[in-house]
Amino acid sequence: MRVLRAAGYKSMPWKNGGGVTTEITVSPADAGLDAFDWRVSMARVERGGPFSSFAGIDRTLSVLEGEGIILDVAGQPPARLTAASAPFSFPADRPTGAELIAGPITDLNVMTRRGRMRHSVERLVISAPAEIGTESRATLVLCLGGEVVVSAAEPVRLGHLDALLTASAAAGLRIQPIDDTTVFVVRIDCIRAND
Structure with missing residues (x-):
């Protein structure tokens, strides 16, 4: 992370x-x-x-x-x-x-x-704790306006335009907004030959 x-x-x-x-x-x-x-x-x-x-x-x-x-x-x-x-x-x-x-x-x-990688981008407006799955090869959470605390081994506080990048982790991430905040969740995966 x-x-x-x-x-x-x-x-x-x-x-x-x-x-x-x-x-x-x-x-x-x-x-x-x-x-x-x-x-x-x-x-x-x-x-x-x-x-x-x-x-x-x-x-x-x-x-x-x-x-x-x-x-x-x-x-x-x-x-x-x-x-x-x-x-x-x-x-x-x-x-x-x-x-x-x-x-x-x-x-x-x-x-x-x-042909090698694929991605998805999700825009979330959060005012209460949210769970973010991190089953992708890489997941990036970008904070836009306001602040959030991301629960991890040690909680991480993200301010405006700060981001957190994590590799796949089955447990996911819990995001606690300090106030109403928009976050962008970017998921990136490899494309397997049989996809």
Whole structure:
């Protein structure tokens, strides 16, 4: 189990040079944009335009802050995403454009290498203790606004944009909000040859 503090995240330019992304975690550690198996990051989107293309990658985007964004993914109807929307999944190698609804946003990006890994992203608003299953190869819990305490061998307190990354553990995690809080639960798994 690793605690990832927002103050320690690494910032870098977008692949297309149009902005800055903040990497929360990546596997393998320190993998570049063409070599990761999976990656979780945040980006500040200041204006509309094309998204970076990532060959062979599946992507899920969620709005963390701001009014929202309209994504135009080739072959799909436009998708309007706000901070209240469910996470939106799409192939990261399909031409994708974005239009901001009303000003800049911050988004959460989860990407996995197609054919090797898969992921799911769940947005939960919690006001009472919640149990989170951790049966996936890796589970990441990201706290958004407010604070939570995650029960473990030693309880861990997560503040705004802090995260907890854990490998599979049958016992799961118990999350106790200090106040009403949104958490994103990211589950990442390997794809077996017979899947």
